[in-house]
Amino acid sequence: xxxxxxxxxxxxxxxxxxxxxxxxxxxxxxxxxxxxxxxxxxxxxxxxxxxxxxxxxxxxxxxxxxxxxxxxxxxxxxxxxxxxxxxxxxxxxxxxxxxxxxxxxxxxxxxxxxxxxxxxxxxxxxxxxxxxxxxxxxxxxxxxxxxxxxxxxxxxxxxxxxxxxxxxxxxxxxxxxxxxxxxxxxxxxxxxxxxxxxxxxxxxxxxxxxxxxxxxxxxxxxxxxxxxxxxxxxxxxxxxxxxxxxxxxxxxxxxxxxxxxxxxxxxxxxxxxxxxxxxxxxxxxxxxxxxxxxxxxxxxxxxxxxxxxxxxxxxxxxxxxxxxxxxxxxxxxxxxxxxxxxxxxxxxxxxxxxxxxxxxxxxxxxxxxxxxxxxxxxxxxxxxxxxxxxxxxxxxxxxxxxxxxxxxxxxxxxxxxxxxxxxxxxxxxxxxxxxxxxxxxxxxxxxxxxxxxxxxxxxxxxxxxxxxxxxxxxxxxxxxxxxxxxxxxxxxxxxxxxxxxxxxxxxxxxxxxxxxxxxxxxxxxxxxxxxxxxxxxxxxxxxxxxxxxxx
Amino acid sequence: xxxxxxxxxxxxxxxxxxxxxxxxxxxxxxxxxxxxxxxxxxxxxxxxxxxxxxxxxxxxxxxxxxxxxxxxxxxxxxxxxxxxxxxxxxxxxxxxxxxxxxxxxxxxxxxxxxxxxxxxxxxxxxxxxxxxxxxxxxxxxxxxxx
Numbered sequence: 089x090x091x092x093x094x095x096x097x098x099x100x101x102x103x104x105x106x107x108x109x110x111x112x113x114x115x116x117x118x119x120x121x122x123x124x125x126x127x128x129x130x131x132x133x134x135x136x137x138x139x140x141x142x143x144x145x146x147x148x149x150x151x152x153x154x155x156x157x158x159x160x161x162x163x164x165x166x167x168x169x170x171x172x173x174x175x176x177x178x179x180x181x182x183x184x185x186x187x188x189x190x191x192x193x194x195x196x197x198x199x200x201x202x203x204x205x206x207x208x209x210x211x212x213x214x215x216x217x218x219x220x221x222x223x224x225x226x227x228x229x230x231x232x233x234x235x236x237x238x239x240x241x242x243x244x245x246x247x248x249x250x251x252x253x254x255x256x257x258x259x260x261x262x263x264x265x266x267x268x269x270x271x272x273x274x275x276x277x278x279x280x281x282x283x284x285x286x287x288x289x290x291x292x293x294x295x296x297x298x299x300x301x302x303x304x305x306x307x308x309x310x311x312x313x314x315x316x317x318x319x320x321x322x323x324x325x326x327x328x329x330x331x332x333x334x335x336x337x338x339x340x341x342x343x344x345x346x347x348x349x350x351x352x353x354x355x356x357x358x359x360x361x362x363x364x365x366x367x368x369x370x371x372x373x374x375x376x377x378x379x380x381x382x383x384x385x386x387x388x389x390x391x392x393x394x395x396x397x398x399x400x401x402x403x404x405x406x407x408x409x410x411x412x413x414x415x416x417x418x419x420x421x422x423x424x425x426x427x428x429x430x431x432x433x434x435x436x437x438x439x440x441x442x443x444x445x446x447x448x449x450x451x452x453x454x455x456x457x458x459x460x461x462x463x464x465x466x467x468x469x470x471x472x473x474x475x476x477x478x479x480x481x482x483x484x485x486x487x488x489x490x491x492x493x494x495x496x497x498x499x500x501x502x503x504x505x506x507x508x509x510x511x512x513x514x515x516x517x518x519x520x521x522x523x524x525x526x527x528x529x530x531x532x533x534x535x536x537x538x539x540x541x542x543x544x545x546x547x548x549x550x551x552x553x554x555x556x557x558x559x560x561x562x563x564x565x566x567x568x569x570x571x572x573x574x575x576x577x578x579x580x581x582x583x584x585x586x587x588x589x590x591x592x593x594x595x596x597x598x599x600x601x602x603x604x605x606x607x608x609x610x611x612x613x614x615x616x617x618x619x620x621x622x623x624x625x626x627x628x629x630x631x632x633x634x635x636x637x638x639x
Numbered sequence: 640x641x642x643x644x645x646x647x648x649x650x651x652x653x654x655x656x657x658x659x660x661x662x663x664x665x666x667x668x669x670x671x672x673x674x675x676x677x678x679x680x681x682x683x684x685x686x687x688x689x690x691x692x693x694x695x696x697x698x699x700x701x702x703x704x705x706x707x708x709x710x711x712x713x714x715x716x717x718x719x720x721x722x723x724x725x726x727x728x729x730x731x732x733x734x735x736x737x738x739x740x741x742x743x744x745x746x747x748x749x750x751x752x753x754x755x756x757x758x759x760x761x762x763x764x765x766x767x768x769x770x771x772x773x774x775x776x777x778x779x780x781x782x783x784x785x
Contacts (some may be wrong), residue, residue, distance in 0.1 A: 352676060
C-alpha cells in the first residue's frame, strides 16, 4: 500500500510545480507561450489532472483500504487489491504520456469538441475502473462484518467511506458513458460528430458529486479521529451519520449548477438544481457545528474556561499530533471556501462570476484546502504506520498546514477579487491582458494578478517544506513494526444511534437518492439529447476540424 | 439528536431557504436571470450580424470561433436593451461583457441568448472566458455604448 500512497505524492511535484507556474504566467512574470518546453495550457492540464483527479482518487482508495482493514479487522482480498492498483497505476501512466507529450492540452475537464489523444481518455477510464474494483473488494468484507455483528451499526468511519464510494460509483457511471461511448470512438475517428451539450451534461453529472468524493474522506477524519486527537469525544454520532446520509441523497442531482450560463436547458431545471445544491450545503453546516462542539468539549475537558477559553487548550502546534494541525487548518479555510461555494451555486448571482477567477479562488479553498491538507496529513500518517518510520522534522511538519492556509487566503482572495473585476479563469493572461505591450492590456487586473502570484509562492514554499518532511521520514530508520494500522477513534458524547435507526440503513436512502437523480436529470438530459447538431473533433492549435485535416 | 443540533439543522435549512427565495425574487422583480432555453427551431448560425430594431436598440448575432468573435466591434445605444444571440462555430467558447452580468457559454450545436442594458457610455471589452485552444487569451471583442 505504500506505493499507492507515494506514487500520487511524487506526481504531485509535477502538479504543484505547474500550479506555481500558472500564477507566474497569469501575472505576466512569464510572457512566453511555454517554459522549459511545456506550454501554459499543457501545464494547466497537468496541474488539474494530477492534483484533482490522480491524487484524490488514489488517496480515496488507499484511505478506504486502510479504514476497511482497521475498522472491520479483516485483510483486503489480495487479488482484488492487486487488480485495482494495477489498473490505477497503468491508467495514470497511460494518461500521463499524451499529457507530457503535449497531445492532450484539453484541461482536466476535457470539454469536447477539443480532442485529446485517445490514450488520455483510455488512461482516465482505467484509473476510474481501478477505483471501482477497490470498492467492490470492500463489499464482501463489510457483509462478513455485518454477519458477525448483527446487533451493531457499521463503524462510523466505514459508513463514511461506504457512502463516499457509493457516490463515486453512481456519479462515475455518466462519466463512463461520456468517455466510453462518446469521446473514445470520436477521438479514434470511428464516429464523425458527437452531441456537445449531452457530453457536458454527462460530465457535470459526474463533476459535482466528484467534489464530495474528494471531501468526504476528510469528513471521516473530522468526525472519527479529530475529536480524539484533540483529547475529547465526538459530540454526536447520530448527527455524523445523518450528515453522511444527506450527502448520499443530495450530492448527485446538482450538476446543472455548473451549466447555468449554457443554452439548451430551461430556467426551471437550472433553479431546481440550485435548490438541491443549497440542500447539500446543509450537512456541511451540521458538520461545522458538530466538529466545533466536539472540539469545545475537548478544550473544556482540558481546563478551558469561558466562552472562548477552550480554544487555547487545543493542540494547535503539537508536533506529536500533526493530524490536529492538518485538520483544523483545513476546517478553518473551508469556512471561506464553503461560503464562496454557495455564491457560485446561487443561480443568477453566478452570472457575475461564472468562469472568472472567482471560481478558481473558491475551489482552491475546498479541494485545495481541507481536501488537500487532509491528503497531505493523512498520507504522512499512513506512511508512518506502513513503514514504521517516525515522522522527521516534526516542528516543520505542523507549520505546513498553517503556512498553506496563509498562502491560500492571499491566493484565493486575490483570485476572487480579480474574478469580480472580470479576470477569466484558465487563461494565459501573460500573453495578452497582463502584457503592457498588448492591445488587450488591462491595467485594472495587475494588482490582483500579482497578489495571486505572491499567494502561490507561499503555497509552493509550504509544499516544499512538506516534501522535506516526507523524504526525511522515508529515508529515516524504522523504529516500530511496519504495516500495523491504528487510528485514533473518538467515542460519542451523546448516545450512539442503534443499528435499527434510519440513519444506519442505506437502502431506503439509496432509493430516495435514485428518485432525486432521475427526477432532476430526466428533462435536462432529454433537452440535451434534442440538440440539433453534433460537432467534429478539433486540435487545440487548429481551427480546422481534425476530420478535415486528416483528409 | 439533541436540542442544539436541531436548532442548527433548522437554522441552516431556514437560511438556505431564505437565500433561495431572495434569488428567485431577484430573477422575478429585478429581471436578473440566467439564459433561457430557446426553442429548437432556432438553429446555430455561422455568420455574425447586427440588426437595428425600430426603437434604435440592437440585436447582435455573435459567432464565436477560434479565436475571434464576429462581429468584433458593435455600437449599442446606452440605456436601451441589447439582445444577444450566440453561436459557436467550432469549439466551446465563453462570452463575458466586462462589468455586466452578461456571461454566456457558446456551445457547439445550441444557440444561447441574453438581453442586457448598458447605462454608462464607454468601451466594454468582451472576453472569451472558456478555454478554446492555444490562442484563447487573444479572443477579445468590444461593445461601444454611446
